[in-house]
Structure formats: structure tokens, C-alpha cells
Amino acid sequence: MSRSKPTIDDVARMAGVSRATASRVINNAPGASGPLRVRVHEAVARLGYRPNEAARALASGRPRVVDVIAVSCNLPGGWLGSNPYYSRVLAGMMPLLEGMGAQLRVHALSHESAAEALDEIAAGVTLGAVLSDITPALAARFHRRCRRVVSLVPTAATVPAMVADNIGGAYTAVTRLHRLGRRRIAAIHGPAISTCAADRRIGHLRAVQRSGLADISADAAFTREGGYDAAQRLLAQHPDLDAVFVACDLMAAGVVQALTAHGRRVPEDVSVIGFDDSVAAICANPPLTTMRLPVEEMAAAAVRLLVSGDISPGHRELFPAELILRQSTARMSKVGPGIAGS
Amino acid sequence: MSRSKPTIDDVARMAGVSRATASRVINNAPGASGPLRVRVHEAVARLGYRPNEAARALASGRPRVVDVIAVSCNLPGGWLGSNPYYSRVLAGMMPLLEGMGAQLRVHALSHESAAEALDEIAAGVTLGAVLSDITPALAARFHRRCRRVVSLVPTAATVPAMVADNIGGAYTAVTRLHRLGRRRIAAIHGPAISTCAADRRIGHLRAVQRSGLADISADAAFTREGGYDAAQRLLAQHPDLDAVFVACDLMAAGVVQALTAHGRRVPEDVSVIGFDDSVAAICANPPLTTMRLPVEEMAAAAVRLLVSGDISPGHRELFPAELILRQSTARMSKVGPGIAGS
DNA sequence: GCTATCTGTGAGAGCGCTCTCGCCCGTATC
DNA sequence: GATACGGGCGAGAGCGCTCTCACAGATAGC
Incomplete structure (x- = not known):
């Protein structure tokens, strides 16, 4: 034998x-x-x-691999840093892939190496690529080389994408703060390079204009420190602020820390709403009300589209953001322990 | 053309x-x-x-794929949940793999499907598999089918592993609390099924015995809620506790929330030390002192071992845990904003 | 009873690459 | 100048599989 x-x-x-x-x-x-x-x-x-999968792939020419591509454009500290977003993307794709016997290949690219690396991947034998974090320019370039691409972040209109309703989400969040009776609502936005951040900024602006509120806002990096520092600046300029909409939970956690350090109570004195519903939201103290994006669903939909094959340029599906209520916007009366809704 | x-x-x-x-x-x-x-x-x-990678793999018989296998045994909410640990594992491996033109394949398995799936993977053409979360029994079974395996979690002695010094880390943490002048030190442990949790329990026990302290402890799931509830129980039974060692940051974030809800100030009244140095640690309010494991380094070492090929049964390397000081154990005097060391 | 139409099966040609083997040519050795 | 050696190079045989195609054998149509 x-x-x-x-x-x-x-x-x-x-x-x-x-x-x-x-x-x-x-x-x-x-x-x-x-x-x-x-x-x-x-x-x-x-x-x-x-x-033997290699032999199969070679003989049939029909690949069974889906690539996930992340070119960290948002996060400092390199790819995947400690961002659970990627975990959610993978988690959304795995069951589908596992079910169809396909494999998942992860590519983490630095911004510098991305251009050549993308070419490399485009040339590879793949069912297609899911772009989980990328600049519009790179995404477009990639799409030109390899049609079987779906982006999970907003990009040029030609690139097929599953897009989260960041504008609507931000609008909902700010409107919520307004309904809570808040009138000095500040916002902390993410870096301009991020299209998500840009969309959340638009949503905020619309809500502010619609409600006739002042546009009090600051920019920051998508980090806890960014949020902390921005909150301090905002507090110095607008000591009377009574609510903060923050473009991501990680920043929002820093915002809460800053508010606490400066003697403001959350939610009694200042309401805070984050974005993403990440671990940061539940670990903050108090836990954060936040906008949840159906990342898993989006990732799964991307895989389904890739596998189906009939993926046309410009294809896009919109996924709504969901308001998750926690203590950071609880009404004044009773602030119970745990993650009670408001 | x-x-x-x-x-x-x-x-x-x-x-x-x-x-x-x-x-x-x-x-x-x-x-x-x-x-x-x-x-x-x-x-x-x-x-x-x-x-063409498939043709290469077929012709050479020498694979260029590294599998990462996670059978969620610790986490509720399914694989990868929102646990940044996996992100760190991937982040540690990527640069190496990228450099050698190898690919990373991710397998997320449920506990039920794991057994057959492991066989499937073992039969695949792979440089080897990194087990990032698995029970000792499954790991041993996998190792029997496929020698090219390195575990990142403690397993049977025969399975090659990169093991983190969980025992030493827990010992260091508890000793730190003792040196801080704390004498009513409680511990919140993870579920018994997790070998990491078991090791952290051992380290805690050693430190407690060595210091002549009482063993005040509770068990909980590796979740924020688990930590929150356990802290409440502990507080009810031992209202005089002045420090808590928590087996993971996610739980620790819940512990801080519970302490705050019950009128205890952190760190003035109660010092808290977590474990893992995850996002949860910096998002907690106040930010948590914690034990950091060199997960990226461990993952990279695993890949290096796999690639080197001379991987013998029983091979293991120990990685120390590092104490990361933040506000949750700051000395009473000045508690500045931000993530100052103590 | 003959050709036409199936269906089930096997032979064999690749898929794109790696790698062994042997050839050729240039230099060293006698 | 004939023999030995060695390094650069090409021919060609696979790697394990898929898939086309041709060929049997069975059924149908005239």
C-alpha cells in the first residue's frame, strides 16, 4: 500500500x-x-x-476561492489592527463558503504595496474578490483588472458594491439626539480619506440643517485617542454641549472617557451615540447607543453575488443601519445596570 | 493577441x-x-x-497555503464573534506570508462540523495549519491526521504549540494588585472548557496562596455580560473587595460597569486588571490595566515553524505576558485623562 | 433488418507549471 | 589533440484532475 x-x-x-x-x-x-x-x-x-484542489482548479479553470482584500485606509496601526469589523466580514462569509466547499483567502495590503499586489490577485484564479476596505481609486483600478469584484465600502459608481446606508444612519442618530431634547449636539467625524466617514458627515449635516441646529463638529482619526482629544477640544469651545454623535464606536469610547474626565455624566449631562455597534460600544462605560450596520449580511450578499456570476458593473445594494439603544442615551430617570434599551 | x-x-x-x-x-x-x-x-x-498558483501547487506538490483554523470553543455568538484576537492572529501571519508569496486560508468551524471538516483540511494540500482556537481533543485528533500543525492555544503535549504564559501572566497580575496594597482581591475566571482560562486560574491561585490571601473567585462566560453578572455576585458576597483580577478584557469591561453601577470608583475604591489587551481594555472607562500576550509574534512564529518544515511532535515555545498599565490600577493621587501608565 | 437517436462509458488530451535528465559547449587535465 | 569534467540550457515527462469526444450497446423509426 x-x-x-x-x-x-x-x-x-x-x-x-x-x-x-x-x-x-x-x-x-x-x-x-x-x-x-x-x-x-x-x-x-x-x-x-x-x-486535490489544486489539480481541480487547474483542470477545470473554475476556481473555488474567494479573496477578501483589505487595504487599510482607515486604521492606524496597520491592517486589521484590532478592528472587529474584519472579523464580522469573515464571519458573514464563512458559512456560505464552507457550505459550497469554497475557500477564503485573506489579503492584507499596505497602502504602498497595494497597487502591484492587486494586479497579482487579479491575475489569480479566483471566484472573485470582496473589497472590505479600500480607497475608491484603488477599487476602481482593481475593478478594471478584474471584473469579479464586490466592494463593501462606498466606491466609484462602476464598481459593484454592497453599500451600507451611512448617510441614513448618521441622520437617524442625530435625529434621535434631537428627539431626546438635546439642542447643542456636537459631532466628531472620521478622517476625510474614508468614504464611510464622508457619508456619515453628510448624514449629520442633513439632520442638523433639518433640525435647525448649529453645526458643532470636529475631525479625528478613527481611534480612541482621536475621539478623546476631539471631545476635549469640543468641550473647550462649546462647554454647553449636551450630546455628541461620534462617527465610530472606538472614538466614542474615547469621547465618553473624556466627558467623564471633565466631570460630565453620560447620559445625564451628555448623550452619546456611536457608530458600528462594535465591541467598543458594549465595553464603554456606560455602554453606547450606536448605529449597527449589517456587515455580516453585506459580506454574505457579496459572496452570493460573486458566486452567482451575473455581476454587472454598477450593481449595488443598499443596507440600512439600525439604531441600537443602550445607556449612553438613556433618559434621565432610571439608569439601570446592564445594556438596557431606552 | x-x-x-x-x-x-x-x-x-x-x-x-x-x-x-x-x-x-x-x-x-x-x-x-x-x-x-x-x-x-x-x-x-x-x-x-x-x-498560476494552482498549476504551481500541482506540479511542485509543494503547497503555498497556510490554513488558520478556529473552532470556536470560547466564544458565544459564533466564530470570530467580534473577537479581535483572530484579527491579531491574522495580522501576525500576513506580512510573513505575503513576503513568501504564500496564501492564507481561513476556516471557521462550528464545534459540531469540526471533526469531519478537520479531516477534509488535513487531506488538503497545505503548508500546514495554525490552530487558533480549538479543544485539546480536537487538536490531538487533527495532529494525528496531519503532522503539520501548530496550535496557538494550550493542548496535549504532543501537539506542537506556541503557548502563551497564561499562568505567569495571571500570577503577575494578581501580584501587582497585592503590591498595590490590595488585600481583598477577587478573581473572575473564564469557562472551564477553555484551557487558557484554566491556566489563568492556576496563576491566580498560586499568587493568592503565595501572598496568603483569601481565594475569592467566580466563574463566568468570556463575555461582557458574564463579567458584569459575576462582579455583581462577588460584590454581594464580598462587599469589601478592593481589587478584581479578570480573565479577559471583555469580561473586565463588564466588571468595571458593574462596579460603577454599584457606586464603586475604579481605581480609587477597586483596582481592576484584565487580560488580553484587547480593544475592550482601552474602551473601558477607565481604560484597563491588562496582561498583553504577544499574539502576533506567536502567530508569526507558528508560520515560521510550519514553513521551516522541521516541526517535531511536542515542539513548543513559551511566550511571556506583559503587564500593560492603564488607569484601572492607577494609584489614588492623580488620575489624569488618557491612557497614562501608573 | 437497416439506419437514426439515444444514453452510459472509456480513452485521452490537455490545464500551467516544476523538475529530472541528458545534451552541448567551454574549460581544465593529461 | 584527445579525454574528462562541469555548468547552462532545452526536451519532455509528469502532477491529479476535468471534459470533450468517440464508441459501444440499447431503443426507436422506417
């Missing part, structure tokens, strides 16, 4: 059929049938045969 | 050399040289040639 892995020829020999028939049975393609199917299956089981 | 991707034959033809020579140059193997190398490189550049 040979020490090496059994091949489809071994299976065919054992089953007493040709390699072609064995292949047909294994891929349950039509044209093989009856007792032969049984015999082949028996042989597979007895030999513990597993198809 | 053909619409399809250029192959190595196209390169060879354009460079006026044989396929073998082209291959030698592309893989910069010895035996090709001088002007030919230049010509081949030129042809590659002109054609935009990229080797």
Missing part, C-alpha cells in the same frame, strides 16, 4: 470504472449512474480519497 | 528561451543566468505574466 494520498485513478481502479466515470460520480455530474455510483462511492470511502 | 492570461510558455517564447529556463528565472533557481535572466524578466513584465 502506497504511502501517498490516493488519487482519482486509485478510486477508479478499485471501483472498476474509468477515471472519467469516477470523476462524474465524485462531482455528481449527470451521465453516470446506477450501480457504478455506489461502487465509486464505496471506493472513495474505503480509500479515504479527497480530491 | 489572445484574450486569455499569458502562460509561462508565452514568456519563454517571447524571451526566446525554453520553458524550463523561464521557470528557473521566475523562481530564481540556480542554473539560469546572465542575459537570459534579464530577457525573461523583461518578457514577464511586458506580458504582465503571473504564475
